[in-house]
Amino acid sequence: MTARIPQHPHRRFNPLTGEWVLVSPQRVERPWQGQLEELRPVEPTGWDPDCPLCPGNLRSGGQRNPPYTNTFVFTNDFPALRPQIGEDTTATDPLFRHQPARGTCRVVCFSPRHDLTLPEMSLIEIRRVIDLWGQQVAELQAHYRWIQVFENKGALQGCSNPHPHGQIWASDHLPTEAVKENDQQRGYRRQFGGLLLMDYAQQEMQEGTRLVDVHEHWLALVPYWATWPFETLVLPRQRRISHLPQLTNAERDDLAGLLKTLLTRYDNLFQTAFPYSMGWHGSPGTRDHKHWQLHAHFYPPLLRSATVKKFMVGYELLGEPQRDLTPEHAAAQLRALPVQHYRAFAARSRQTSATRRPRA
Numbered sequence: 001m002t003a004r005i006p007q008h009p010h011r012r013f014n015p016l017t018g019e020w021v022l023v024s025p026q027r028v029e030r031p032w033q034g035q036l037e038e039l040r041p042v043e044p045t046g047w048d049p050d051c052p053l054c055p056g057n058l059r060s061g062g063q064r065n066p067p068y069t070n071t072f073v074f075t076n077d078f079p080a081l082r083p084q085i086g087e088d089t090t091a092t093d094p095l096f097r098h099q100p101a102r103g104t105c106r107v108v109c110f111s112p113r114h115d116l117t118l119p120e121m122s123l124i125e126i127r128r129v130i131d132l133w134g135q136q137v138a139e140l141q142a143h144y145r146w147i148q149v150f151e152n153k154g155a156l157q158g159c160s161n162p163h164p165h166g167q168i169w170a171s172d173h174l175p176t177e178a179v180k181e182n183d184q185q186r187g188y189r190r191q192f193g194g195l196l197l198m199d200y201a202q203q204e205m206q207e208g209t210r211l212v213d214v215h216e217h218w219l220a221l222v223p224y225w226a227t228w229p230f231e232t233l234v235l236p237r238q239r240r241i242s243h244l245p246q247l248t249n250a251e252r253d254d255l256a257g258l259l260k261t262l263l264t265r266y267d268n269l270f271q272t273a274f275p276y277s278m279g280w281h282g283s284p285g286t287r288d289h290k291h292w293q294l295h296a297h298f299y300p301p302l303l304r305s306a307t308v309k310k311f312m313v314g315y316e317l318l319g320e321p322q323r324d325l326t327p328e329h330a331a332a333q334l335r336a337l338p339v340q341h342y343r344a345f346a347a348r349s350r351q352t353s354a355t356r357r358p359r360a
Ligand code: H2U
Pocket: 052, 058, 059, 060, 061, 075, 076, 077, 078, 079, 107, 152, 158, 159, 160, 161, 167
């Protein structure tokens, strides 16, 4: 248990990856004259004639999107992985080793509306995205070993387009993060007999200080070992779940609710469409690995405003990740925020003041 959190520099261990993070709580107030990022203007329109993801529009690859009304999936026009391996490319030289990489990449449009983001979508609409993720994983699992569902959101995070969308990359090989998590979860089960992320969720529920949102089937928390300032981990609370297709109706509805509150808190923190990279980590392959628990990571880059982000540079690149703001403080900040979206609140206030305005 994490009884006492030190106020001096210390390192925390990430049991999911086997890596360490340096925490320096005393540096929070250090002077900052860093760069200000340029803010993306608010998207004014629900349909953008120049957006390759909007319904009915032509994509860069030359194909036209159907007039879709809910969600829409297509194969990436510029895929990083392809289903056919051209030539047999294996080299075992210890210094010049390579192996073939076979796979496929898809783009998933969450909504036909160009100006929406997940937290501003209704629970029914978010549930449709969850169902689509599940269908896609089920379909791709028949052909590939690792299915990476993810969303890159915001120009600050390198996202190319504000239209609400995510991606899915499927591959024969386990990527590096998956290998680490697989080894660590398997090792924990061998050593302690339990399920790493279930044991962790239970202890965090008792501890309380890092919790952000607790729903019936899911919880979101700032992990003890978080590296990004407002990083969160989304975990099942009730049972071991292999991957997204295994979610029950109740778990899907509850997840829609949790994503809505968590992402609304994120947007409310700096009153901006909070950028992040998020993704699901489910059990590899079709075998139901007993050591693996389904979970989602949210990695947001912002540190202290809508424009000031955390850089993973210097010591982080050359030594190990470091943070000043403690995970406990980050969780307390997120918990204190309302779960009503600031844009909806602003719109309602405008309406109320308009109806109160005395007639001329
Ligand atoms: P990001 O939002 O992370 O930038 O990803 C968008 C993806 O959409 C990107 O991988 C693909 C890009 O290749 N894309 C298409 O496949 N067709 C298009 O017409 C535009 C973008």
